[in-house]
Amino acid sequence: MIAAAAAAMIVASTLAATEPAAAADPAATPKEAAERFEANVTLTEAQYQQMLDEGKLREAGKTTPPAVSKQQTAQRSTAVDTATPHEPALPPATAERQARQAAAQEAATSTDEVTVTAAPAIGDTPDQALVDQCMTDDAEDGFGRIMNRFVYCKRFETSVSFWRYPLGIPVLVGRNEFTLELFAHGDDHDRRIRTFARVQEGSVDYDVWSPFERLFVAPYVPLELIANCVEDFNTCAATRGPVTLPFVVWDNSDDWYYWDIRGQESAGVGRDKISYAQWYVQFRGLGPGVPDPGHSAYRQIRCDSADYFRLGAGVYPMACIHNEVTPHLTMSRSDLAIGEVARHIDLAQLEPNRTYPLLVPLGFPVPRDKVIPGRYIADDAAAPGLHRIREAVDPEYQANRDHVRGACYKEGPNAAEYADTGLPERPDTTVDQCDEYPMASTLEGAAHPDWDFSVRAVAKKANSDAGNLVRDYYVNDRILSVDFTLPLTDNDRYYVNIVD
Amino acid sequence: MADPIDLTGMFGEGWCVTLTRGDVFEALSGMEVDPADCRPVPTLADAAGLTWPVPGVLLVAREIGAGLTLVLEFDGSTGWVGADPDVLAVLSATGGMACSIYKNPNREELSYAADADLVTGLDPATFRRWGSAPERFDDTLRAAGFPGPDGDGGSSDILGLPPSQRAVAAMTVLTGTALTAAMFDGPWAAGPSAH
Numbered sequence: 053m054i055a056a057a058a059a060a061m062i063v064a065s066t067l068a069a070t071e072p073a074a075a076a077d078p079a080a081t082p083k084e085a086a087e088r089f090e091a092n093v094t095l096t097e098a099q100y101q102q103m104l105d106e107g108k109l110r111e112a113g114k115t116t117p118p119a120v121s122k123q124q125t126a127q128r129s130t131a132v133d134t135a136t137p138h139e140p141a142l143p144p145a146t147a148e149r150q151a152r153q154a155a156a157q158e159a160a161t162s163t164d165e166v167t168v169t170a171a172p173a174i175g176d177t178p179d180q181a182l183v184d185q186c187m188t189d190d191a192e193d194g195f196g197r198i199m200n201r202f203v204y205c206k207r208f209e210t211s212v213s214f215w216r217y218p219l220g221i222p223v224l225v226g227r228n229e230f231t232l233e234l235f236a237h238g239d240d241h242d243r244r245i246r247t248f249a250r251v252q253e254g255s256v257d258y259d260v261w262s263p264f265e266r267l268f269v270a271p272y273v274p275l276e277l278i279a280n281c282v283e284d285f286n287t288c289a290a291t292r293g294p295v296t297l298p299f300v301v302w303d304n305s306d307d308w309y310y311w312d313i314r315g316q317e318s319a320g321v322g323r324d325k326i327s328y329a330q331w332y333v334q335f336r337g338l339g340p341g342v343p344d345p346g347h348s349a350y351r352q353i354r355c356d357s358a359d360y361f362r363l364g365a366g367v368y369p370m371a372c373i374h375n376e377v378t379p380h381l382t383m384s385r386s387d388l389a390i391g392e393v394a395r396h397i398d399l400a401q402l403e404p405n406r407t408y409p410l411l412v413p414l415g416f417p418v419p420r421d422k423v424i425p426g427r428y429i430a431d432d433a434a435a436p437g438l439h440r441i442r443e444a445v446d447p448e449y450q451a452n453r454d455h456v457r458g459a460c461y462k463e464g465p466n467a468a469e470y471a472d473t474g475l476p477e478r479p480d481t482t483v484d485q486c487d488e489y490p491m492a493s494t495l496e497g498a499a500h501p502d503w504d505f506s507v508r509a510v511a512k513k514a515n516s517d518a519g520n521l522v523r524d525y526y527v528n529d530r531i532l533s534v535d536f537t538l539p540l541t542d543n544d545r546y547y548v549n550i551v552d
Numbered sequence: 553m554a555d556p557i558d559l560t561g562m563f564g565e566g567w568c569v570t571l572t573r574g575d576v577f578e579a580l581s582g583m584e585v586d587p588a589d590c591r592p593v594p595t596l597a598d599a600a601g602l603t604w605p606v607p608g609v610l611l612v613a614r615e616i617g618a619g620l621t622l623v624l625e626f627d628g629s630t631g632w633v634g635a636d637p638d639v640l641a642v643l644s645a646t647g648g649m650a651c652s653i654y655k656n657p658n659r660e661e662l663s664y665a666a667d668a669d670l671v672t673g674l675d676p677a678t679f680r681r682w683g684s685a686p687e688r689f690d691d692t693l694r695a696a697g698f699p700g701p702d703g704d705g706g707s708s709d710i711l712g713l714p715p716s717q718r719a720v721a722a723m724t725v726l727t728g729t730a731l732t733a734a735m736f737d738g739p740w741a742a743g744p745s746a747h
Contacts, residue, residue: 362564364626365596389630443660443677444560444714453677453715454703464678464703481673481682485659492677493565493657513631519656520628523566526657 091212091336091346099340100216107268125293138284144321147328148542151352152433154376159430161190162198162377166529177308178235178248201373201529202238212337226261226270228299240368243315243355247279248308249333256303271300274338279311282350288329289314315355322535324358352376363527373530380428380547381525392510393518398550400489400506401427407506409459413472422504425496428547437545439495439534452497459507460486479509487515556720557731568654570623570634571727572643576613576741579621582643583633585743599742608744616735633747640665651727653719660715664726676718679703696725
């Protein structure tokens, strides 16, 4: 009678909580959906009894825990591939649009902190320094945290719940709660993201189970982890098999396991074979019963085969990045080397009417405000960005340089255009250079027919150092140059963020 | 003139190449590398993997014949060493010559110094010139197909090149030495510059 009453209380308290196999709301955003994708296991009475029987054997010392193999198969079996559901690939334009919306929503926590040095090579375990830098409180946000386009992490609490249905009424037998840690590292040499996952050591709790079950049943339930692609093999390929270990082993280990998520070049579009894919980590309780897996929220990656990323002797012919962050170059007004350039850009972005060239000569009525793009606005997905161009292939680069020469020195093919609106005093070329914003290496530079620009004399070294910073940024944040065979809205873009 | 080599295609959008008279150690010393820190390396990739206990930006150098040394740098984080007028003055002192070209995504530039004086600076995108005698090479450059300093004229051979290759072509005209891909094969002497 007491047991029945206890069971009824459990039913009453849990019915209002988590229903088994809660179906995902297809209209939900990935952020919302992630919080509800916990795993469940449905047990028949016989299967539940089997678990209890196995527990009794453990209690009596009559079973030797099977040797736990922490090996993970390098090959993914056909059975696993077949059993993994897939969704249609998003059209590139849709994927890019969704990524930008997500980036604007998550700007407070996904910050695109681009370092001046390239990320370390990807190994079989994640770089601990990067993990430490990434896995802050912001990583516990439902979305996780994109630290920069090559580094993503997430830490979240989830669970596997075990249900039985005496007389058709759902009864929660027990719930294994745990914290899952994910770390995904983009490769700058290959079209893959290496996704690492583990159960945070010491995070497992056995809730609701009876005292006996808490000691002899729950910890021995196997938990399986595997990373999967959302799309099928035509778009995305996931390598390596699942990892299945008892909860007690997960809870007492800090080992990482990894899978490679590859963006198929054959699915790519344009000159750089850009493709989009999504991945997630699935988890489920195994052993007796029918598992209903849970999974992390889908995260989008962009892969490319651009052949122009070089840094000295280093060549970076392919890459995959986390696309749901707004790429931006940060420059400090107080930086000793480039502060002068940063202050110029700041003025151009915030007070463009105070910059040269003027719209009309002094003394004439000003018809409108100058409009200069590229300012980083964290939560604005529609803010006008800058599109990278290259002098080797884009004639706009030469045109930009010609216009800047006209605006600064009143020389060259555009001299007449800026005769009365350009800089009133030429830069002294023994010490200064003409700085321009937007930069010459952007489509929105001085020659753009629709955007305005700014020029100013700055110290030669500051201008040169700022140019080298842009060089590093383009490589370290994988800024693709514009491909005119694709709609401009589908092309990569970046912003410039001026800070103190 | 044969098509100038494409340094941007080889090394990306950030490099500085300096040609100067003298041997490797004279060149590197003039660029603030302590000869005691120099190490031989077979390739540029090997050089990139080297570390030193002293701070500095990596320079690699090799003699290319005719009494000339070629110095290459990719770092640029403290400014291009070879583009610094003070460094060019040191390298070109007492009858010497030093010529550097550099590239970043937003700019290319050539600097030519002789007898510790920056004679000519050239912007290969706009053909604008400056220096103590910016007109000194006008005739030579024009004969090679370069437009004048106002941007007028010029051959399709030169105008059809991207600015970074025009910089290489201009270096050839001013120094009489054409860079070849083989010059970048190595071996190199590598060392950190304290500049």
